Amino acid sequence: MNIEQLKDMKNSEEYLLAVNVVSELEQVFDIEIPDSEVGYLAIHFSGKQFIEIKPGEENFVITSKIDGIVKHILSEVKSSYNIDFTNDFELRMSLALHLVPMDIRLKHDMFLRNPLLGEIKQRYTLAYMLATSACGVLKKHYKKDIYEDEISYIALHFNLALERNRSTIAKKNIVIVCATGRGSSSLLVYRFKEEVGAYLNRIEACDVGQLKYFDFDRVDYVITTVPIPFSVPKPILEVQFFLDEGDVKALKNFLSGKTTFSFSEKFDSRLFISHLSASTKEEVIRKMVDRIKEVKTIPNNFYDLVMKRESMAVTAFGNLVAIPHPCEVIGDETFVCIAILDEPIIWESVEVQFIFMMSMKKDRDENMEAFSTMISRLLLNPAYIQKMIQTRDYQTLANCFNQIEEEMRSE
Structure with a gap:
């Protein structure tokens, strides 16, 4: 540590704490510790600080540099x-508060282990x-690789933001289709209000014949x-007239947005490469x-966009899996290409054999969360x-997703 850095540290609260610690160590072990070591200890305190703003204390100001990052x-x-958090003030603040000590760790090449990395x-x-x-973004700014442990800490902030979004339920308008008359449909409407009323704004009812002339914009x-027996322009959920526990659970998942996705829609069998020979x-x-x-x-420039992402961040997730993807959303559909290598290769110092390349569509994908949850359960199991490596079979992939879907429905 040079003299100028030491001077800057001496006015900090962490330096005063380091001085007290070093003073105790010198007395206990009867040794003399140089000022530079005090400075290094202060840096470690700064890099591991937890910032908590309390009433009456001096204002904590987030610098324009941190806010810009x-x-x-x-x-x-x-x-x-295509997930917009720009108006999530709570996420912006939590990321900024996290980046203050992280800024110190990155500048001084400090490593902060996260014991929950695998679970996260x-x-x-x-x-x-x-x-x-x-x-x-941080890698580009600091011109340093970011350890997975640091990435996992930041992931916790994003997960909280996702959870907040999940807890805000946008109430839906539905039409209930029955085969019988007004009395039975009224009974079903009452049951819906009782079981899933918190998810609903307006409920209408009709029979199949009336549905042909229904205004689906409502x-x-x-x-x-x-x-x-005919096509309708809205998603359909079939239930029993006498709703059982499984129907109620399916309704809550359906209305809260916890829907699954169409497997064949995102996993085209033509993009399943069962054998791929490559060395890099x-x-x-x-x-x-x-x-x-x-x-x-x-x-x-699809290849260039994928390689740009590779230069920005780690895409090898362990478990022989890599998830390369373009650095920006492109096109009108979300799709996946899967390749199983004949032999594992080294991918960013990690052994990889199962490659899951995906591309997200420009418009918001309402099933993105269900999609990501299901693929995570597949890829990290x-x-x-x-x-998949043993069978190298598209139907095995479909069976795995069916099994995951059943598990999610029973939760």
């Missing part, structure tokens, strides 16, 4: 995942992916107790992009990945 982070997340990656995969994108969903991640990505071009309409 946070804004850049949220802009990057919006660009990459597995349970909060979407949040971890958002944090990985965020740390691409509702968000169609709930039916009978098959509907660049070769893998190039071959996968070439396959995507045969099936989907993608921009000419060693049993599923080993089964």
